[in-house]
Amino acid sequence: MFELGKDHEEFRAVVRDFATEAVEPYVADWDREHHFPTALVPVMGELGLFGLVVPEAYGGSLEHSEGGAFTSLCIAIEELGRVDQSIGITLSAGVGLGINPVLTYGTDEQKERFLPDLVAGRALAGFGLTEPDAGSDAGATRTRAVLDEAAGEWVLDGAKAFITNSGTEITSVVTVTARTGTREDGRPEISAVMVPSGTPGFTVEPAYRKMGWNISDTHGLSFSGCRVPADHLLGERGRGFHQFLKTLDDGRIAISALAVGLITRMREEAAGYARTRTAFGRPIGANQGVAFPVADLAVMEDAARLLTYRAAWLKDEHEAGRRSAEEVSQAAAKAKLYTSEAAVTATRIATQVFGGNGFMEEYPVARFYRDAKILEIGEGTSEVQRMVLAKGLGLSA
Known part of the structure:
Protein backbone atom coordinates (compact mmCIF):
# COMPACT_ATOMS: atom_id res chain seq x y z
CA MET A 1 0.00 0.00 0.00
CA PHE A 2 2.77 2.46 0.87
CA GLU A 3 5.51 1.34 -1.51
CA LEU A 4 5.83 3.85 -4.30
CA GLY A 5 5.66 2.44 -7.81
CA LYS A 6 8.21 2.62 -10.59
CA ASP A 7 6.62 5.70 -12.17
CA HIS A 8 6.74 7.59 -8.89
CA GLU A 9 10.38 6.71 -8.29
CA GLU A 10 11.33 7.71 -11.83
CA PHE A 11 9.54 11.02 -11.27
CA ARG A 12 11.43 11.45 -8.00
CA ALA A 13 14.73 11.03 -9.85
CA VAL A 14 13.74 13.72 -12.37
CA VAL A 15 12.84 16.23 -9.66
CA ARG A 16 15.96 15.40 -7.63
CA ASP A 17 18.15 16.04 -10.67
CA PHE A 18 16.40 19.36 -11.26
CA ALA A 19 16.79 20.37 -7.61
CA THR A 20 20.45 19.39 -7.57
CA GLU A 21 21.33 21.18 -10.81
CA ALA A 22 19.00 24.20 -10.95
CA VAL A 23 18.47 25.01 -7.27
CA GLU A 24 21.19 23.74 -4.95
CA PRO A 25 24.13 25.75 -6.38
CA TYR A 26 22.29 29.04 -5.83
CA VAL A 27 20.22 28.73 -2.66
CA ALA A 28 22.88 29.97 -0.23
CA ASP A 29 23.17 33.23 -2.17
CA TRP A 30 19.41 33.56 -2.63
CA ASP A 31 18.89 32.99 1.09
CA ARG A 32 21.53 35.54 2.08
CA GLU A 33 20.09 38.13 -0.32
CA HIS A 34 16.43 37.32 0.48
CA HIS A 35 15.96 36.91 -3.26
CA PHE A 36 12.90 35.25 -4.78
CA PRO A 37 14.06 33.58 -8.05
CA THR A 38 11.15 34.50 -10.30
CA ALA A 39 12.83 32.98 -13.35
CA LEU A 40 12.84 29.55 -11.69
CA VAL A 41 9.02 29.37 -11.55
CA PRO A 42 8.36 28.93 -15.30
CA VAL A 43 11.12 26.33 -15.42
CA MET A 44 9.24 24.41 -12.72
CA GLY A 45 6.14 24.89 -14.84
CA GLU A 46 7.83 23.42 -17.89
CA LEU A 47 8.78 20.43 -15.78
CA GLY A 48 5.08 19.97 -15.04
CA LEU A 49 5.32 20.48 -11.29
CA PHE A 50 2.43 22.93 -11.02
CA GLY A 51 0.11 20.79 -13.14
CA LEU A 52 0.30 17.42 -11.40
CA VAL A 53 -3.23 17.62 -9.96
CA VAL A 54 -4.73 19.70 -12.79
CA PRO A 55 -6.69 18.34 -15.79
CA GLU A 56 -5.11 18.45 -19.23
CA ALA A 57 -7.73 20.97 -20.38
CA TYR A 58 -5.94 23.61 -18.28
CA GLY A 59 -2.40 22.48 -19.11
CA GLY A 60 -2.00 19.86 -16.40
CA SER A 61 -1.29 16.14 -16.42
CA LEU A 62 -3.93 14.72 -14.06
CA GLU A 63 -5.20 12.22 -16.63
CA HIS A 64 -1.74 10.65 -16.88
CA SER A 65 -1.16 10.23 -13.14
CA GLU A 66 -2.47 6.63 -12.91
CA GLY A 67 -4.30 7.46 -9.67
CA GLY A 68 -1.40 9.00 -7.76
CA ALA A 69 -1.45 12.68 -8.67
CA PHE A 70 -1.33 14.07 -5.15
CA THR A 71 1.35 11.56 -4.19
CA SER A 72 3.43 12.82 -7.12
CA LEU A 73 3.01 16.39 -5.88
CA CYS A 74 4.25 15.36 -2.44
CA ILE A 75 7.29 13.68 -3.99
CA ALA A 76 8.12 16.90 -5.85
CA ILE A 77 7.71 19.00 -2.70
CA GLU A 78 9.85 16.57 -0.69
CA GLU A 79 12.69 16.61 -3.21
CA LEU A 80 12.68 20.40 -3.54
CA GLY A 81 12.45 20.73 0.24
CA ARG A 82 15.45 18.44 0.66
CA VAL A 83 17.50 21.07 -1.17
CA ASP A 84 15.74 24.19 0.10
CA GLN A 85 12.57 24.67 2.10
CA SER A 86 11.69 28.01 0.50
CA ILE A 87 11.62 26.55 -2.99
CA GLY A 88 9.58 23.64 -1.67
CA ILE A 89 6.98 25.93 -0.12
CA THR A 90 6.81 27.96 -3.33
CA LEU A 91 5.55 24.84 -5.11
CA SER A 92 3.43 23.66 -2.18
CA ALA A 93 1.63 26.99 -1.81
CA GLY A 94 1.53 27.59 -5.55
CA VAL A 95 -0.49 24.41 -6.06
CA GLY A 96 -2.21 23.76 -2.74
CA LEU A 97 -3.17 27.33 -1.88
CA GLY A 98 -3.06 29.03 -5.27
CA ILE A 99 -4.30 26.56 -7.86
CA ASN A 100 -6.44 24.16 -5.81
CA PRO A 101 -9.11 26.62 -4.60
CA VAL A 102 -9.69 27.80 -8.18
CA LEU A 103 -9.64 24.26 -9.54
CA THR A 104 -12.01 22.92 -6.86
CA TYR A 105 -14.48 25.77 -6.47
CA GLY A 106 -14.03 28.01 -9.50
CA THR A 107 -16.45 28.52 -12.37
CA ASP A 108 -15.46 27.46 -15.86
CA GLU A 109 -14.65 31.08 -16.68
CA GLN A 110 -12.48 31.48 -13.59
CA LYS A 111 -10.60 28.27 -14.36
CA GLU A 112 -10.05 29.23 -17.99
CA ARG A 113 -8.87 32.69 -17.01
CA PHE A 114 -6.37 31.80 -14.28
CA LEU A 115 -5.34 28.14 -14.40
CA PRO A 116 -3.35 27.92 -17.67
CA ASP A 117 -0.86 30.58 -16.56
CA LEU A 118 -0.65 29.18 -13.04
CA VAL A 119 -0.01 25.66 -14.29
CA ALA A 120 2.62 26.85 -16.76
CA GLY A 121 4.46 28.80 -14.07
CA ARG A 122 3.86 32.06 -15.89
CA ALA A 123 1.93 33.24 -12.82
CA LEU A 124 1.48 32.51 -9.12
CA ALA A 125 -1.57 32.85 -6.89
CA GLY A 126 -1.90 33.53 -3.17
CA PHE A 127 -4.30 32.36 -0.48
CA GLY A 128 -5.38 35.00 2.04
CA LEU A 129 -6.84 33.47 5.20
CA THR A 130 -4.66 34.62 8.12
CA GLU A 131 -5.13 38.15 9.48
CA PRO A 132 -3.22 40.21 12.06
CA ASP A 133 -5.86 39.26 14.67
CA ALA A 134 -7.13 35.99 13.18
CA GLY A 135 -4.63 33.16 12.87
CA SER A 136 -5.62 29.81 14.36
CA ASP A 137 -9.01 31.42 15.07
CA ALA A 138 -9.64 31.96 11.38
CA GLY A 139 -13.37 32.35 12.05
CA ALA A 140 -12.54 35.71 13.60
CA THR A 141 -11.93 37.16 10.16
CA ARG A 142 -12.45 40.92 10.10
CA THR A 143 -11.93 41.63 6.40
CA ARG A 144 -15.27 42.56 4.88
CA ALA A 145 -16.68 42.33 1.39
CA VAL A 146 -19.89 44.28 0.78
CA LEU A 147 -21.85 43.67 -2.41
CA ASP A 148 -22.64 46.90 -4.27
CA GLU A 149 -25.55 45.49 -6.24
CA ALA A 150 -25.99 48.60 -8.37
CA ALA A 151 -22.39 48.45 -9.56
CA GLY A 152 -22.23 44.65 -9.60
CA GLU A 153 -19.07 44.71 -7.47
CA TRP A 154 -17.70 43.48 -4.16
CA VAL A 155 -16.08 46.22 -2.07
CA LEU A 156 -13.32 44.86 0.21
CA ASP A 157 -11.82 46.44 3.30
CA GLY A 158 -9.39 44.76 5.70
CA ALA A 159 -5.98 43.13 5.96
CA LYS A 160 -4.28 39.74 5.61
CA ALA A 161 -0.98 38.59 7.10
CA PHE A 162 1.84 36.17 6.20
CA ILE A 163 0.59 35.43 2.67
CA THR A 164 2.91 33.30 0.50
CA ASN A 165 3.43 34.03 -3.22
CA SER A 166 1.37 37.21 -2.87
CA GLY A 167 3.79 39.89 -3.99
CA THR A 168 5.99 38.45 -6.72
CA GLU A 169 6.41 40.00 -10.15
CA ILE A 170 4.23 37.24 -11.56
CA THR A 171 1.50 37.01 -8.89
CA SER A 172 -1.77 37.23 -10.79
CA VAL A 173 -4.45 36.85 -8.11
CA VAL A 174 -4.99 36.35 -4.39
CA THR A 175 -8.09 34.59 -3.07
CA VAL A 176 -9.16 35.98 0.29
CA THR A 177 -11.76 35.15 2.90
CA ALA A 178 -14.05 37.99 3.94
CA ARG A 179 -17.21 38.59 5.91
CA THR A 180 -20.05 39.01 3.44
CA GLY A 181 -22.91 39.15 5.93
CA THR A 182 -24.33 37.64 9.12
CA ARG A 183 -25.99 34.24 9.48
CA GLU A 184 -29.33 33.69 11.20
CA ASP A 185 -27.49 32.38 14.27
CA GLY A 186 -25.50 35.61 14.52
CA ARG A 187 -22.21 34.13 13.29
CA PRO A 188 -20.41 35.84 10.43
CA GLU A 189 -21.04 34.67 6.90
CA ILE A 190 -17.60 34.13 5.33
CA SER A 191 -17.05 33.88 1.60
CA ALA A 192 -14.04 33.66 -0.70
CA VAL A 193 -13.33 36.43 -3.19
CA MET A 194 -10.66 36.53 -5.90
CA VAL A 195 -8.70 39.78 -6.11
CA PRO A 196 -6.45 40.19 -9.18
CA SER A 197 -3.07 41.84 -8.66
CA GLY A 198 -3.04 45.54 -9.45
CA THR A 199 -6.68 46.09 -8.51
CA PRO A 200 -7.10 49.65 -7.13
CA GLY A 201 -7.40 49.59 -3.36
CA PHE A 202 -5.39 46.36 -3.08
CA THR A 203 -1.97 47.00 -1.54
CA VAL A 204 0.84 44.49 -1.14
CA GLU A 205 2.79 45.51 1.96
CA PRO A 206 6.62 45.37 2.09
CA ALA A 207 8.10 41.90 2.40
CA TYR A 208 8.51 40.59 5.94
CA ARG A 209 11.89 40.28 7.62
CA LYS A 210 11.77 36.60 8.55
CA MET A 211 13.87 34.18 10.58
CA GLY A 212 13.69 31.59 7.81
CA TRP A 213 12.18 30.84 4.41
CA ASN A 214 14.17 33.84 3.20
CA ILE A 215 13.81 32.87 -0.45
CA SER A 216 10.03 32.53 -0.20
CA ASP A 217 7.82 35.51 -1.05
CA THR A 218 5.73 36.54 1.97
CA HIS A 219 3.73 39.75 2.44
CA GLY A 220 0.93 41.35 4.35
CA LEU A 221 -1.99 42.57 2.23
CA SER A 222 -4.41 45.42 2.76
CA PHE A 223 -7.70 46.33 1.11
CA SER A 224 -9.28 49.76 1.20
CA GLY A 225 -12.37 50.30 -0.93
CA CYS A 226 -11.05 47.59 -3.22
CA ARG A 227 -13.62 46.77 -5.89
CA VAL A 228 -13.81 43.54 -7.88
CA PRO A 229 -16.64 42.29 -10.11
CA ALA A 230 -19.38 40.29 -8.42
CA ASP A 231 -18.43 37.22 -10.45
CA HIS A 232 -15.08 37.10 -8.61
CA LEU A 233 -16.80 35.26 -5.77
CA LEU A 234 -15.10 31.87 -5.55
CA GLY A 235 -17.54 29.08 -4.85
CA GLU A 236 -20.82 29.48 -3.02
CA ARG A 237 -21.48 32.60 -0.96
CA GLY A 238 -21.15 31.85 2.75
CA ARG A 239 -19.09 28.69 2.15
CA GLY A 240 -15.69 30.35 2.04
Whole structure:
Protein backbone atom coordinates (compact mmCIF):
# COMPACT_ATOMS: atom_id res chain seq x y z
CA MET A 1 0.00 0.00 0.00
CA PHE A 2 2.77 2.46 0.87
CA GLU A 3 5.51 1.34 -1.51
CA LEU A 4 5.83 3.85 -4.30
CA GLY A 5 5.66 2.44 -7.81
CA LYS A 6 8.21 2.62 -10.59
CA ASP A 7 6.62 5.70 -12.17
CA HIS A 8 6.74 7.59 -8.89
CA GLU A 9 10.38 6.71 -8.29
CA GLU A 10 11.33 7.71 -11.83
CA PHE A 11 9.54 11.02 -11.27
CA ARG A 12 11.43 11.45 -8.00
CA ALA A 13 14.73 11.03 -9.85
CA VAL A 14 13.74 13.72 -12.37
CA VAL A 15 12.84 16.23 -9.66
CA ARG A 16 15.96 15.40 -7.63
CA ASP A 17 18.15 16.04 -10.67
CA PHE A 18 16.40 19.36 -11.26
CA ALA A 19 16.79 20.37 -7.61
CA THR A 20 20.45 19.39 -7.57
CA GLU A 21 21.33 21.18 -10.81
CA ALA A 22 19.00 24.20 -10.95
CA VAL A 23 18.47 25.01 -7.27
CA GLU A 24 21.19 23.74 -4.95
CA PRO A 25 24.13 25.75 -6.38
CA TYR A 26 22.29 29.04 -5.83
CA VAL A 27 20.22 28.73 -2.66
CA ALA A 28 22.88 29.97 -0.23
CA ASP A 29 23.17 33.23 -2.17
CA TRP A 30 19.41 33.56 -2.63
CA ASP A 31 18.89 32.99 1.09
CA ARG A 32 21.53 35.54 2.08
CA GLU A 33 20.09 38.13 -0.32
CA HIS A 34 16.43 37.32 0.48
CA HIS A 35 15.96 36.91 -3.26
CA PHE A 36 12.90 35.25 -4.78
CA PRO A 37 14.06 33.58 -8.05
CA THR A 38 11.15 34.50 -10.30
CA ALA A 39 12.83 32.98 -13.35
CA LEU A 40 12.84 29.55 -11.69
CA VAL A 41 9.02 29.37 -11.55
CA PRO A 42 8.36 28.93 -15.30
CA VAL A 43 11.12 26.33 -15.42
CA MET A 44 9.24 24.41 -12.72
CA GLY A 45 6.14 24.89 -14.84
CA GLU A 46 7.83 23.42 -17.89
CA LEU A 47 8.78 20.43 -15.78
CA GLY A 48 5.08 19.97 -15.04
CA LEU A 49 5.32 20.48 -11.29
CA PHE A 50 2.43 22.93 -11.02
CA GLY A 51 0.11 20.79 -13.14
CA LEU A 52 0.30 17.42 -11.40
CA VAL A 53 -3.23 17.62 -9.96
CA VAL A 54 -4.73 19.70 -12.79
CA PRO A 55 -6.69 18.34 -15.79
CA GLU A 56 -5.11 18.45 -19.23
CA ALA A 57 -7.73 20.97 -20.38
CA TYR A 58 -5.94 23.61 -18.28
CA GLY A 59 -2.40 22.48 -19.11
CA GLY A 60 -2.00 19.86 -16.40
CA SER A 61 -1.29 16.14 -16.42
CA LEU A 62 -3.93 14.72 -14.06
CA GLU A 63 -5.20 12.22 -16.63
CA HIS A 64 -1.74 10.65 -16.88
CA SER A 65 -1.16 10.23 -13.14
CA GLU A 66 -2.47 6.63 -12.91
CA GLY A 67 -4.30 7.46 -9.67
CA GLY A 68 -1.40 9.00 -7.76
CA ALA A 69 -1.45 12.68 -8.67
CA PHE A 70 -1.33 14.07 -5.15
CA THR A 71 1.35 11.56 -4.19
CA SER A 72 3.43 12.82 -7.12
CA LEU A 73 3.01 16.39 -5.88
CA CYS A 74 4.25 15.36 -2.44
CA ILE A 75 7.29 13.68 -3.99
CA ALA A 76 8.12 16.90 -5.85
CA ILE A 77 7.71 19.00 -2.70
CA GLU A 78 9.85 16.57 -0.69
CA GLU A 79 12.69 16.61 -3.21
CA LEU A 80 12.68 20.40 -3.54
CA GLY A 81 12.45 20.73 0.24
CA ARG A 82 15.45 18.44 0.66
CA VAL A 83 17.50 21.07 -1.17
CA ASP A 84 15.74 24.19 0.10
CA GLN A 85 12.57 24.67 2.10
CA SER A 86 11.69 28.01 0.50
CA ILE A 87 11.62 26.55 -2.99
CA GLY A 88 9.58 23.64 -1.67
CA ILE A 89 6.98 25.93 -0.12
CA THR A 90 6.81 27.96 -3.33
CA LEU A 91 5.55 24.84 -5.11
CA SER A 92 3.43 23.66 -2.18
CA ALA A 93 1.63 26.99 -1.81
CA GLY A 94 1.53 27.59 -5.55
CA VAL A 95 -0.49 24.41 -6.06
CA GLY A 96 -2.21 23.76 -2.74
CA LEU A 97 -3.17 27.33 -1.88
CA GLY A 98 -3.06 29.03 -5.27
CA ILE A 99 -4.30 26.56 -7.86
CA ASN A 100 -6.44 24.16 -5.81
CA PRO A 101 -9.11 26.62 -4.60
CA VAL A 102 -9.69 27.80 -8.18
CA LEU A 103 -9.64 24.26 -9.54
CA THR A 104 -12.01 22.92 -6.86
CA TYR A 105 -14.48 25.77 -6.47
CA GLY A 106 -14.03 28.01 -9.50
CA THR A 107 -16.45 28.52 -12.37
CA ASP A 108 -15.46 27.46 -15.86
CA GLU A 109 -14.65 31.08 -16.68
CA GLN A 110 -12.48 31.48 -13.59
CA LYS A 111 -10.60 28.27 -14.36
CA GLU A 112 -10.05 29.23 -17.99
CA ARG A 113 -8.87 32.69 -17.01
CA PHE A 114 -6.37 31.80 -14.28
CA LEU A 115 -5.34 28.14 -14.40
CA PRO A 116 -3.35 27.92 -17.67
CA ASP A 117 -0.86 30.58 -16.56
CA LEU A 118 -0.65 29.18 -13.04
CA VAL A 119 -0.01 25.66 -14.29
CA ALA A 120 2.62 26.85 -16.76
CA GLY A 121 4.46 28.80 -14.07
CA ARG A 122 3.86 32.06 -15.89
CA ALA A 123 1.93 33.24 -12.82
CA LEU A 124 1.48 32.51 -9.12
CA ALA A 125 -1.57 32.85 -6.89
CA GLY A 126 -1.90 33.53 -3.17
CA PHE A 127 -4.30 32.36 -0.48
CA GLY A 128 -5.38 35.00 2.04
CA LEU A 129 -6.84 33.47 5.20
CA THR A 130 -4.66 34.62 8.12
CA GLU A 131 -5.13 38.15 9.48
CA PRO A 132 -3.22 40.21 12.06
CA ASP A 133 -5.86 39.26 14.67
CA ALA A 134 -7.13 35.99 13.18
CA GLY A 135 -4.63 33.16 12.87
CA SER A 136 -5.62 29.81 14.36
CA ASP A 137 -9.01 31.42 15.07
CA ALA A 138 -9.64 31.96 11.38
CA GLY A 139 -13.37 32.35 12.05
CA ALA A 140 -12.54 35.71 13.60
CA THR A 141 -11.93 37.16 10.16
CA ARG A 142 -12.45 40.92 10.10
CA THR A 143 -11.93 41.63 6.40
CA ARG A 144 -15.27 42.56 4.88
CA ALA A 145 -16.68 42.33 1.39
CA VAL A 146 -19.89 44.28 0.78
CA LEU A 147 -21.85 43.67 -2.41
CA ASP A 148 -22.64 46.90 -4.27
CA GLU A 149 -25.55 45.49 -6.24
CA ALA A 150 -25.99 48.60 -8.37
CA ALA A 151 -22.39 48.45 -9.56
CA GLY A 152 -22.23 44.65 -9.60
CA GLU A 153 -19.07 44.71 -7.47
CA TRP A 154 -17.70 43.48 -4.16
CA VAL A 155 -16.08 46.22 -2.07
CA LEU A 156 -13.32 44.86 0.21
CA ASP A 157 -11.82 46.44 3.30
CA GLY A 158 -9.39 44.76 5.70
CA ALA A 159 -5.98 43.13 5.96
CA LYS A 160 -4.28 39.74 5.61
CA ALA A 161 -0.98 38.59 7.10
CA PHE A 162 1.84 36.17 6.20
CA ILE A 163 0.59 35.43 2.67
CA THR A 164 2.91 33.30 0.50
CA ASN A 165 3.43 34.03 -3.22
CA SER A 166 1.37 37.21 -2.87
CA GLY A 167 3.79 39.89 -3.99
CA THR A 168 5.99 38.45 -6.72
CA GLU A 169 6.41 40.00 -10.15
CA ILE A 170 4.23 37.24 -11.56
CA THR A 171 1.50 37.01 -8.89
CA SER A 172 -1.77 37.23 -10.79
CA VAL A 173 -4.45 36.85 -8.11
CA VAL A 174 -4.99 36.35 -4.39
CA THR A 175 -8.09 34.59 -3.07
CA VAL A 176 -9.16 35.98 0.29
CA THR A 177 -11.76 35.15 2.90
CA ALA A 178 -14.05 37.99 3.94
CA ARG A 179 -17.21 38.59 5.91
CA THR A 180 -20.05 39.01 3.44
CA GLY A 181 -22.91 39.15 5.93
CA THR A 182 -24.33 37.64 9.12
CA ARG A 183 -25.99 34.24 9.48
CA GLU A 184 -29.33 33.69 11.20
CA ASP A 185 -27.49 32.38 14.27
CA GLY A 186 -25.50 35.61 14.52
CA ARG A 187 -22.21 34.13 13.29
CA PRO A 188 -20.41 35.84 10.43
CA GLU A 189 -21.04 34.67 6.90
CA ILE A 190 -17.60 34.13 5.33
CA SER A 191 -17.05 33.88 1.60
CA ALA A 192 -14.04 33.66 -0.70
CA VAL A 193 -13.33 36.43 -3.19
CA MET A 194 -10.66 36.53 -5.90
CA VAL A 195 -8.70 39.78 -6.11
CA PRO A 196 -6.45 40.19 -9.18
CA SER A 197 -3.07 41.84 -8.66
CA GLY A 198 -3.04 45.54 -9.45
CA THR A 199 -6.68 46.09 -8.51
CA PRO A 200 -7.10 49.65 -7.13
CA GLY A 201 -7.40 49.59 -3.36
CA PHE A 202 -5.39 46.36 -3.08
CA THR A 203 -1.97 47.00 -1.54
CA VAL A 204 0.84 44.49 -1.14
CA GLU A 205 2.79 45.51 1.96
CA PRO A 206 6.62 45.37 2.09
CA ALA A 207 8.10 41.90 2.40
CA TYR A 208 8.51 40.59 5.94
CA ARG A 209 11.89 40.28 7.62
CA LYS A 210 11.77 36.60 8.55
CA MET A 211 13.87 34.18 10.58
CA GLY A 212 13.69 31.59 7.81
CA TRP A 213 12.18 30.84 4.41
CA ASN A 214 14.17 33.84 3.20
CA ILE A 215 13.81 32.87 -0.45
CA SER A 216 10.03 32.53 -0.20
CA ASP A 217 7.82 35.51 -1.05
CA THR A 218 5.73 36.54 1.97
CA HIS A 219 3.73 39.75 2.44
CA GLY A 220 0.93 41.35 4.35
CA LEU A 221 -1.99 42.57 2.23
CA SER A 222 -4.41 45.42 2.76
CA PHE A 223 -7.70 46.33 1.11
CA SER A 224 -9.28 49.76 1.20
CA GLY A 225 -12.37 50.30 -0.93
CA CYS A 226 -11.05 47.59 -3.22
CA ARG A 227 -13.62 46.77 -5.89
CA VAL A 228 -13.81 43.54 -7.88
CA PRO A 229 -16.64 42.29 -10.11
CA ALA A 230 -19.38 40.29 -8.42
CA ASP A 231 -18.43 37.22 -10.45
CA HIS A 232 -15.08 37.10 -8.61
CA LEU A 233 -16.80 35.26 -5.77
CA LEU A 234 -15.10 31.87 -5.55
CA GLY A 235 -17.54 29.08 -4.85
CA GLU A 236 -20.82 29.48 -3.02
CA ARG A 237 -21.48 32.60 -0.96
CA GLY A 238 -21.15 31.85 2.75
CA ARG A 239 -19.09 28.69 2.15
CA GLY A 240 -15.69 30.35 2.04
CA PHE A 241 -14.58 29.24 5.48
CA HIS A 242 -15.58 25.62 4.77
CA GLN A 243 -13.79 25.73 1.43
CA PHE A 244 -10.59 27.00 2.95
CA LEU A 245 -10.66 24.39 5.74
CA LYS A 246 -10.85 21.64 3.12
CA THR A 247 -8.02 23.30 1.24
CA LEU A 248 -5.92 23.24 4.42
CA ASP A 249 -6.28 19.45 4.71
CA ASP A 250 -4.39 19.08 1.44
CA GLY A 251 -1.92 21.76 2.48
CA ARG A 252 -1.10 19.91 5.69
CA ILE A 253 -0.07 16.82 3.76
CA ALA A 254 2.07 18.99 1.48
CA ILE A 255 3.77 20.60 4.49
CA SER A 256 4.43 17.09 5.79
CA ALA A 257 6.21 16.27 2.53
CA LEU A 258 8.26 19.43 2.96
CA ALA A 259 9.21 18.25 6.46
CA VAL A 260 10.19 14.81 5.14
CA GLY A 261 12.61 16.47 2.73
CA LEU A 262 14.15 18.42 5.60
CA ILE A 263 14.50 15.39 7.87
CA THR A 264 16.08 13.40 5.04
CA ARG A 265 18.62 16.14 4.42
CA MET A 266 19.46 16.39 8.13
CA ARG A 267 20.04 12.63 8.29
CA GLU A 268 22.30 12.81 5.23
CA GLU A 269 24.25 15.81 6.50
CA ALA A 270 24.67 14.53 10.06
CA ALA A 271 25.68 11.01 9.03
CA GLY A 272 28.16 12.30 6.45
CA TYR A 273 29.74 14.73 8.89
CA ALA A 274 29.91 12.11 11.66
CA ARG A 275 31.80 9.77 9.33
CA THR A 276 34.40 12.33 8.22
CA ARG A 277 34.90 14.68 11.17
CA THR A 278 37.56 13.38 13.53
CA ALA A 279 38.21 14.14 17.19
CA PHE A 280 40.59 12.42 19.57
CA GLY A 281 41.97 10.39 16.71
CA ARG A 282 38.78 8.85 15.32
CA PRO A 283 35.54 9.81 13.52
CA ILE A 284 33.05 11.41 15.87
CA GLY A 285 30.45 8.92 14.62
CA ALA A 286 32.36 6.18 16.46
CA ASN A 287 31.04 7.68 19.69
CA GLN A 288 27.58 6.64 20.86
CA GLY A 289 26.86 10.22 21.91
CA VAL A 290 26.90 11.12 18.19
CA ALA A 291 25.91 7.83 16.56
CA PHE A 292 22.71 7.35 18.56
CA PRO A 293 21.12 10.73 17.75
CA VAL A 294 21.96 10.20 14.07
CA ALA A 295 20.29 6.78 14.30
CA ASP A 296 17.23 8.56 15.70
CA LEU A 297 17.18 10.71 12.57
CA ALA A 298 16.83 7.58 10.44
CA VAL A 299 13.83 6.50 12.52
CA MET A 300 12.25 9.97 12.27
CA GLU A 301 12.75 9.95 8.51
CA ASP A 302 11.00 6.63 7.97
CA ALA A 303 8.16 7.43 10.37
CA ALA A 304 7.60 10.84 8.80
CA ARG A 305 7.66 9.45 5.26
CA LEU A 306 5.20 6.66 6.07
CA LEU A 307 2.72 9.01 7.74
CA THR A 308 2.99 11.50 4.88
CA TYR A 309 2.58 9.08 2.01
CA ARG A 310 -0.21 7.23 3.75
CA ALA A 311 -2.05 10.57 3.96
CA ALA A 312 -1.22 11.34 0.31
CA TRP A 313 -2.46 7.88 -0.72
CA LEU A 314 -5.70 8.45 1.20
CA LYS A 315 -6.11 11.78 -0.58
CA ASP A 316 -5.70 10.08 -3.96
CA GLU A 317 -8.12 7.34 -2.87
CA HIS A 318 -10.62 10.00 -1.76
CA GLU A 319 -10.43 11.63 -5.17
CA ALA A 320 -11.30 8.21 -6.65
CA GLY A 321 -14.28 7.92 -4.30
CA ARG A 322 -12.84 5.12 -2.21
CA ARG A 323 -12.04 6.97 1.04
CA SER A 324 -13.88 9.58 3.08
CA ALA A 325 -12.92 13.21 3.57
CA GLU A 326 -12.75 12.62 7.32
CA GLU A 327 -10.13 9.89 6.85
CA VAL A 328 -8.03 12.32 4.85
CA SER A 329 -8.46 15.07 7.44
CA GLN A 330 -7.37 12.85 10.31
CA ALA A 331 -4.42 11.40 8.40
CA ALA A 332 -3.35 14.89 7.34
CA ALA A 333 -3.40 16.14 10.93
CA LYS A 334 -1.38 13.15 12.14
CA ALA A 335 1.22 13.60 9.42
CA LYS A 336 1.48 17.36 9.88
CA LEU A 337 1.79 17.10 13.66
CA TYR A 338 4.46 14.43 13.72
CA THR A 339 6.56 15.50 10.74
CA SER A 340 6.72 19.20 11.66
CA GLU A 341 7.77 18.52 15.24
CA ALA A 342 10.23 15.84 14.10
CA ALA A 343 11.71 18.31 11.59
CA VAL A 344 12.47 20.83 14.34
CA THR A 345 14.10 18.09 16.40
CA ALA A 346 16.05 16.84 13.38
CA THR A 347 17.63 20.24 12.75
CA ARG A 348 18.59 20.54 16.41
CA ILE A 349 20.27 17.11 16.31
CA ALA A 350 22.11 17.82 13.06
CA THR A 351 23.30 21.21 14.28
CA GLN A 352 24.60 19.61 17.48
CA VAL A 353 26.48 16.97 15.48
CA PHE A 354 28.15 19.74 13.48
CA GLY A 355 29.07 21.57 16.67
CA GLY A 356 30.39 25.07 16.06
CA ASN A 357 30.23 24.55 12.31
CA GLY A 358 26.49 24.01 12.60
CA PHE A 359 26.18 27.60 13.76
CA MET A 360 27.93 28.87 10.63
CA GLU A 361 25.92 29.89 7.58
CA GLU A 362 28.42 28.24 5.23
CA TYR A 363 26.93 24.90 6.27
CA PRO A 364 23.37 24.12 5.10
CA VAL A 365 22.26 22.83 8.51
CA ALA A 366 22.16 26.44 9.74
CA ARG A 367 19.70 27.42 6.99
CA PHE A 368 17.52 24.38 7.65
CA TYR A 369 17.59 25.11 11.39
CA ARG A 370 16.13 28.56 10.71
CA ASP A 371 13.60 27.20 8.25
CA ALA A 372 12.26 24.35 10.38
CA LYS A 373 10.25 26.18 13.04
CA ILE A 374 7.60 27.55 10.68
CA LEU A 375 6.59 23.98 9.83
CA GLU A 376 5.01 23.73 13.30
CA ILE A 377 3.01 26.91 12.64
CA GLY A 378 1.95 27.21 8.99
CA GLU A 379 -1.15 25.36 7.69
CA GLY A 380 -2.36 25.00 11.26
CA THR A 381 -0.22 24.96 14.38
CA SER A 382 0.61 21.78 16.28
CA GLU A 383 -2.08 22.75 18.76
CA VAL A 384 -4.66 22.96 15.99
CA GLN A 385 -3.64 19.51 14.71
CA ARG A 386 -4.16 18.09 18.21
CA MET A 387 -7.60 19.74 18.30
CA VAL A 388 -8.50 18.08 14.98
CA LEU A 389 -7.28 14.70 16.19
CA ALA A 390 -9.00 15.00 19.56
CA LYS A 391 -12.29 15.82 17.81
CA GLY A 392 -11.82 12.73 15.66
CA LEU A 393 -11.50 10.69 18.84
CA GLY A 394 -14.80 12.03 20.12
CA LEU A 395 -13.19 14.39 22.61
CA SER A 396 -14.13 18.01 23.17
CA ALA A 397 -10.66 19.60 22.97
